[in-house]
Amino acid sequence: MSRPPGNTRLKAARLAAGYNSQQALADAITETAPKLGIRGLAVGVRQIRRWESATPPWPQPDVHRVLTHLLGQSMEDLGFTPPWASPRPQPGTPVDNTPRTPLYGTRLATVPAQSAAATQPPSVGRDFAAVTRSHRHLYWSVAPAVLHPAVLEHARLGCTLLPETGSPARQTLAGALAESYLLAGRIEFFDLRQPDQASETLLRALQAAGEADDPLLGAAALAHMAFIPGWANDRETAVERMLAARTYARRERASAEFWAWLDAVEAECETRCGDPHAALRLIHRAEDTLAVGAEHATPEWLDWFSLVRLAAFKGNTQLKASHLPQARQTLHEVLDGLPPESNKQRTVVLGDLAAVEAADGRPKEACRYAIQALDQLAITWYATGMDRVREVRRTLAPWQNEQCVRNLDDRLYDWGTTVSALQR
Template identity: 45%
Template sequence: MQRRSFLAGAAGLAAGAPVTAPRRAAADSGSVDPAAYARTTTRLREQYWTHEPARLLPKVARHVRVGARLMNRRPDSRVAAALAESALLVSRIAFFDLQLGVERVEPWQDLALAAADAADDGALGAAVLGHMAFAPAWSGRGGEARGRLAAARAKASRGGAGPVVHAWLDAVASEAEVRLGNPSGAFRLLDRAAQTLAPVQSDNTSAGTPEWLDWFSGPRLDGFRGAAELAAGRADQARAALHRTLAGLAPEADKQRAVTLADLAAAAAAGREPEDACGLLHHVLDLVERQGYATAVDRVRTVRAALTPWAGERFVAELDDRLAAGQATSSPDPAA
């Protein structure tokens, strides 16, 4: 990769970035050494689970631009890997937390992939490609989603990625099949992911798992399974899987907890238990109000649509009131 490419990519992001550019210019990259840059990357990764996304996004985007300047000045594999992780984090916040639109997510993913390649990090490159499959899967572009996942698997295999990366890719592929209207096709992938993870779980060790891969685990795989069971119309099996997810989540995993509770609400609605569904959705909104997570709010609205037969009930009206109030007070677009 040419030295100018990272700076050019960062400059392009700065021109059309999904964040407001800081009033003050980014810190001089000449004063930042690779080890310090990597430490800041780790700190920002940890903040993803506890900080409000609209406030965190500009900080991470600024860090990406500093990394691009470092790479332009003196290419370094440590900086390239940290830059890839940080650019991927920007894209995750923009896509999952704030839903800013694909056109404002893809440039960060492109930069993350280029940086992962510069770092010769196949696992990280595979993770970027896996994330690049979500948007086409969610919008019904099956060929594109499956093609990106195939490329991700190939990169993971060539790069010697560990079992957790491969299991996560199968989990993403299972969600893609569910989103594409093929829930039956998801279970083979989920079974393979579980088999891949089994040795890791039996050893009770994270050896070989990249530090940046903090969004996936055995309990989270159960969350993917629960969603597939829901789509297949098996509410009881979905509940069992989703309760396993809740039992295994870390205290700081409120984003996954919110999505899991929303899926449990969907199971309750499918079981004609509308008041229980509304109670679970209120728990989801409690979590969202503390931090913000647009993906979970989307799940709430999906379940609310399933509650239409009970629209005249008091508990549904109370949920509608809360949703309307939340919409009026939601976090502003950081590009505003």
């Protein structure tokens, strides 16, 4: 049986550009990346060999940029087919127009490239972005299990429209698509506690940000991806992703709020990895950054961070550092300062206050705050908030025969809470 011919388009383009070996192209990509403002990118012969195979994987945005710069052709002209895009039909082959829903557990889907003909009107980017903006607002009040499928279906629509959309609407559409995937990834990680699924979705957000050439959206996707190893106690990977996020942010005019949020994310990772003192230093730097301010505007999609939410990060870190009086004061100030729509964050703060009281040997007060958190979770589900309550219950083991703890157990394991938690 003869072998498939491989990606002859890329090989032909490589030879035409004067790179007579795969090693020569790999070296050129590595050397050219810094000249385009891309740091830390290195490509080896093995990767070139995969690209010249019969089923070449779609390169990441930075590699995409360097490769098209060196060879002077689009990715599709170089023989790459986005996994969500239908392969180019062979002559005489019927075209299957059946919509395909991307499934998790299969090959990672990517954002499609632009086709030769743009068939969508110039308004398509604005129209798609309007729905994305509505989903972002609905996140604060709609149940995550209800909103999540709608956001993913909207993203699927965006991937269908992207190859049919010409510039400048294409850039608007790609940016909104990145926002949709970012929102879906946030729901998966924070609300539904599905880190593996969130990792794939956030990678798609990064791919879409690359298509939009939006470094801040890319930085946001990378910083969210840092949460995943950070919460798994993999500090090395979390720090590496935060380094990438900061590199992307430097390519754009990031606001003071954006830089402070990056510090807060890294602080959360440091806290989770057992170094709350390093985390407090990062939080203090974020406070200084916000106090000084910056001339650049914060993107409207960065609606999950503010001074009061930075204080919530700080209160949790003070708790982990065993600075209990300071944590108690900080968290009470956060409760007073949270806006009415921040019910998800409220459950986390109540859980942290319960943990402060438990650590201070005050089980009655701990149970009171934990029950308040459960009352809020019954209205607005948030997996991160439920995790906080469960952590508190574990620390209350020395008082498990106390009536207040039994009352908490009755509330924690009532029919509705138990079934709801297991369903999610």
